[in-house]
Amino acid sequence: MKLANRVQALTPSTTLAITSKAKALKAEGHDVIGLGAGEPDFNTPKYILDAAIQAMDEGKTKYTPAGGLVELKEAIVNKFKRDNGLDYNQNQIIVTTGAKHALYTLFQVLLNKGDEVIVPIPYWVSYPEQVKLSEGEPIFVKAKEEYNFKLTPEQLEEAITPNTKAVILNSPSNPTGVLYNKNELQALGEVAVKHNLWIVSDEIYEKLIYGDEQHVSVASVSSEIKDRTIIINGVSKSHSMTGWRIGYAAGNEEVIKAMSNLVSHATSNPTSISQYAAIAAYNHSEEEIHHMKKAFEERLNKLYNWIVEIPNITCVKPDGAFYLFPNVKEVVKASPFNTTDEWVAQLLEEEKVAIVPGSGFGSDDNVRLSYATSLEQLEEAAKRIKRFVEKYS
Known part of the structure; x- marks a missing residue:
């Protein structure tokens, strides 16, 4: 076979x-x-468990819109405003079956055969595989240990070819845990904008930052950079909800619509109970x-x-x-x-x-x-x- x-x-x-x-x-x-x-x-915190039980008791166990519940999208819109200073509308949000599914779906709608995606090394194990599954080509750029494993604007510029479609940023990073600051993100973002690249910004660990450091979303640096950025996030790490499988993507409305059309034929919708649990996660104190x-x-x-x-x-x-x-x-x-x-x-x-x-x-x-x-x-x-x-x- x-x-x-x-x-x-x-x-x-x-x-x-x-x-x-x-x-x-x-x-x-x-x-x-x-x-x-x-x-x-x-x-998972008890108030989230309680919200899931309540949703089941109330019969909220049916299909939802493919791109997620309106109430959850609204909670995510409010989260971006509150935590990141970012304004999105519900048409710029898709809820997915985990952040990994958001990434997979994004690459499926962005990439054609031969399109290149710049993947800084070290990378999360699924980035290059998902690019390959979308018939794209991962282009690896080694972020040097002496520079705290961070991609530099010079490295990004050098790696870009006529076939480059996107660059992946992960801050804080898996596996290194390092965090890009605002100046570093701005420098990388300006290169991406200059070359009309998509920035795939994986921010799943944004709530787990230590010491005096602060998370900065690359999309918050400038409106031009925001227009080229698709943010990937979810409740798995922040609220210890890995098994609930709720992630999301935020960004360009046309891209999000394409992702919603695709998932309507792939998964129908994220689990209804998990979505109500995620609403509680974002509408509660931290x-x-x-x-x-x-x-x-x-x-x-x-x-x-x-x-x-x-x-x-x-x-x-x-x-x-x-x-x-x-x-x-x-x-x-x-x-x-x-x-x-x-x-x-x-x-x-x-x-x-x-x-x-x-x-x-x-x-x-x-x-x-x-x-x-x-x-x-x-x-x-x-x-x-x-x-x-x-x-x-």
Whole structure:
């Protein structure tokens, strides 16, 4: 049997492979510490659960408009105004089955065969695969570690060709956790506007920022940049609602309409109950979000210190999200293992610590550690990693 070329070209998810192996070892009775998770370890806040129960009790269990409930779109419009200083109308919003679905649908309506999308390295694993599924071509540009993994305007300018259609920005970033400031976003945005590119701005981690840093949406920098920007966001990370699958896109009305037409034939609509839960998420105070954010910040500061104390490991300290992306090049070089992937696999085998190799994010010298677990587990994981490094140094 011959499968479609589009799926044969896909690269399997590294994160899912590591998670699967860790679960298998755990099922065998091993004491596995999983640092591969891409989701908060907190339950969805109770007021959101209550809103979902109420919606079910009231019979709100039927089809909704393909692009999302009017009430949820209005809540998202208000969120943009309140949090980002951005004005959108409901025709510029589409609600989707998770932010990943928003990205997938966007690339499907934007790209024709051979269109190029600039993807900064390190990247979230699904960006290049979704571009390829849309018959586009991901153009990788390595954001250097010495520049905190941030794409520069010069790099963007150099990568642009007549076939370039869009550039992806992710701030705060998965996997690095780094955050672009307003000046950096303006410089990149001006290059995109100059070359008539779409800016795909993934802002899913905007609520998880630590210290004195502030999130800035690239669309808020200028009206010209806003006109070229499609924002991708959702409630998965901000409100610990990963399983509810509610994301959205905001931007150019013609693009959003095309996305709505496409999803009407693909998913019909996002789950009705999840949409009512998301309305509650955005129409409620953010007190419980701040509680989760405070816990993540404490974990970040402690885990970062534990990791950088390990000889030959360096790490850019993140501004947000819930990942560390340390450089283990020297550690791997001193070991008997040929690649970071082999080093990570042996770490899981010997010390039962599951982390994700950077190869899945386009960066072979790094690994991703999620701190979406308890401080006790993080401290124990750091001890095991240190022991493993010292054994093979």
